[in-house]
Amino acid sequence: MINHKIRKLNIKDIDELEKIELETYGKYGWSKDIFKSELNNPLSLYLAYEGLNEGSKILGYIGTWLIVDEGHITTLVVCSDFRRKHIADILLYNLIVQLKSNKIKWLTLEVKASNTPAINLYKKFGFKEFGIRKKYYQDNNEDALLLWTENIQTEGYTDKLKGIMSQFLLKENDADKSNYKL
Numbered sequence: 001m002i003n004h005k006i007r008k009l010n011i012k013d014i015d016e017l018e019k020i021e022l023e024t025y026g027k028y029g030w031s032k033d034i035f036k037s038e039l040n041n042p043l044s045l046y047l048a049y050e051g052l053n054e055g056s057k058i059l060g061y062i063g064t065w066l067i068v069d070e071g072h073i074t075t076l077v078v079c080s081d082f083r084r085k086h087i088a089d090i091l092l093y094n095l096i097v098q099l100k101s102n103k104i105k106w107l108t109l110e111v112k113a114s115n116t117p118a119i120n121l122y123k124k125f126g127f128k129e130f131g132i133r134k135k136y137y138q139d140n141n142e143d144a145l146l147l148w149t150e151n152i153q154t155e156g157y158t159d160k161l162k163g164i165m166s167q168f169l170l171k172e173n174d175a176d177k178s179n180y181k182l
Helices: 011-028 032-040 087-101 116-124 155-172
Strands: 004-008 044-051 057-067 070-078 106-112 128-133 144-148
Touching: 004 087, 011 032, 011 057, 011 070, 032 044, 044 070, 044 087, 057 087, 070 087, 087 116, 087 155, 106 116, 116 144
Parallel strands: 070 106
Antiparallel strands: 004 044, 044 057, 057 070, 106 144, 128 144
């Protein structure tokens, strides 16, 4: 496992985020102005996965809008060289834990219909498909699947999260489980 810390994104991260967006999405990535607006929005929450062995470089990030009792996940990005290392799992888990503490009940998001790895990640965390946005993505006019969770405040969902992270920690032989408490 990569030695890391999870922290809130801030305005000082914008240049690094823009580079990651360009690498990931090309000309369709978010601009500095969009990041500035998102990070200054009091109704949003953005977290970074910072690789401590990588010079404290941001290796991934996740963001959400907070709308009454709903969290709408706006982005989840992992740098291409660090994919398939459970960074997305860790980011999503940490976001959900923070949202639970903020009394958020439901999570929603859009995902490209062809993005099977992302869809599988979200399904593992209890997201279910409830609709389609036709030709949603401007880079290729691909459809977006609309995904929604059950109420994340329930005991059943908390048990699901504990199960996900216990399997992950056993798989990774992670000695420090203190970062993954609900």
